[in-house]
Amino acid sequence: MPDIAIKRPEDVGLSSARLARVDAWREAWVKSGRLAGAMTLVMRRGQVAHLGCSGHADLERGVPMTPESILRIYSMTKPLTSVAIMMLYEEGRFQLDDPITRFLPCFKDMRVFTSGSRGSYETVPAEREITFRDLLTHTAGLTYGMMHANMVDAMYRDNGVDFQTSPGSLAEVVETAASLPLLAQPGREWNYSIATDVLGHLVAVISGQDFASFLRDRVIAPLGMIDTGFHVPAEKLARFAANYRKGEDGRLALIDDPRDSRFNAPRAIASGGGGLVSTVGDYTRFCRFLLNKGALDGARLLGRKTVELMMSNHLRGDMAAMGQPRFSESTYEGVGFGLGFSVMLDPARAQIVGTPGECAWGGAASTAFWVDPQEDMAVILLTQLMPSSTYPLRRELRVLTYQAIVD
Template sequence: MRHYLLISLCLILSACSISVTEHRLPYDANTNAVANKNQGFSKGRLQNIDTKMQRYIDEGKLAGISTLVARNGEIVHDSTLGMQDREAGLELQKDTIFRIYSMTKPVTAVAALQLWEQGKFHMNDPIAWYIPELANLKVYVSGSGDDMVLEDANAPIRIIDLFMHTAGFSYGFTGSEVDNLYRASPMTQGKVKAEDVMSELAKLPLNHQPGTQWHYGVNTDVIGALVERLSGMKLGEYMQKNIFVPLRMTDTGFSVAPDKAHRLAQIYSSDKNGNTIPMENEPLGDFLSDPEVHNGGGGLVSTMDDYLTFAQMLLNGGEINGVRILGRKTVEYMTSNHLPADLVPYAANSLGEGYGLAVSVTVDEGQSRFLSSEGNFGWGGAASTYFRVDPKENLIIIGMAQFVPIGTHRYHDDLRNLVYQALID
């Protein structure tokens, strides 16, 4: 069984061929595109994106990068640079399949919000009402080993705490005493059955009292378990029926079909000398067979076109191509900041950023260190996938690469600024 927590690694939260085209989105969306075919962008300035992305490839940092920009329902930049598999000499393609890891989180949030719209739960409901294993959790206070001091939780974990990463769960990525317990857990090591995952999670102490801090962890994985219990379906089965098939996201799922395996990109990391090399023992295994646990926090694979469709659905307020996935107000709720002022920014390196339901949200563009708009939202994945949606500019930005961990080579920071600097109207 694939490691349940390691998959969420993203989450803390080729030479090459170049293909640049302008064309319509991969569906018949009526998005009121204006007559200007450049949609307010300078073509010359957009070329700065490829120039900078090519540099990451030429320097041997990233094997391949796919970037896309859409505005007013029109794709204005669509580029594939470099290699899908550098060692095999396979060029990156428009239909290359990527491990999106934590970009799974917004998809899982949408799945849960569909059930919320049906009255299956309320945001302030304790999660223990639906997953009894998570009742009576303990909170870490101090110490380690046999001398570890724990206390009772002052309040139950609410479902909205899971959406916002304020529940107190962790991922096991740091050297903290709590994370040491996560790494030693049979759950983390993939030694428990799917039906026992929540019981194993309940044995671990919370990092903090529920609702008092933002701490990235397995919260969306628990949301995925909630979807399964409320729907009676495995998470991937629910997503297939209620999201992927309606939106025609034909290449998105928790594994890659055998006839599509040749399209799955090689994943890379660094050796001890900082050289980019193929990664061994990648998080969640090889993605070539259906996992026992469908990890809602980071288990999906997808393509650029599929994720564009998902992002455009959010930008459209829950609807695309005549198919409505969520209500408009539900999307507004999902993509609004829900953190109190004392928890903004949610992380020290994310100035100006609040947090919605499974996405970060810019609340102060003056504090942000990037060109931006207040209200733009998005997230990234452990293997260097990235997306942002800007409702104010009617804009979508997506970047896809396959290097763990994200943030080693911060092409996505450059991508964000290079897109906004190209806006002239």
């Protein structure tokens, strides 16, 4: 990975003394034993003004966390998949309000769960078909089996609708999901879901190229994200971090050893919703691309107007107005959703410092990023602790980074 040049914070309107609070915060989390290691990066006006690493990427082997460490970014894959499908949108292959049955007839005649149990349940016909915008905004009526919140989640688990572990193909898992009832009427509710994995399959169907190859050739490679992919090659394995959870005794418990991880070989499914590994340098390049409105180092992947559309709220109000109070990688109050990530609408309602128009998302292993076009700023948090709801890392880091702005 190329070296990341660090500029003087004061040159980009940030305070060195105030950014030092980020280092102290990160070190405290690691020294407490609650995180094995962590990394933070702050970029403003195109310059990286802060990069800090603490602790270990692999606690058991004593491998330190460094900017070269490769980590599971899980749902931070979703924005890249959203870029891929929007590239096809720019080619005129579909419109946002087109039904996805143009390309995936398995989603015809969907039904919506109303009541009952696994063995006996009631449904009603879907009032309309699922559109591309529904998938991009998580309003398609799909869900995640991992939610453990309702009967449709349970049906996903019973039928193997899991894009991380299924031995089947991407097409097979999508078709299985289409055979099950929807959680809600399309367009009616915001529910975090497998929608972005379905978008990955649509990329493959529309382009005629398998999704992993399309993402590599059309997005990852042009952006120079040299360590980002759906598995860790053998020659990079020494840089791959371990993944942890909070154990019963409060101590870290290893859940995925980097030496025998399922990420060590090509996967049966390239999960557009959560399958990538990456580095802080690579994801910084993706953030630059978003702040540059679709271009990076001479490579233009999307037009400015398309990126602005993606960064606009597409919900009727915030997620609280349309969503159910269950797991997501964002708060609900004061936060909307664009085409691939959350969009800050009202920091006061969200009860957190921020800027209207700022876009963000996170991953299941407590990773996070946000880009703030108004402040020309991006922040990245990388660590490996599941689930992301274990500690309020993201909210604390938001305060610590925004308070460092002094211009």
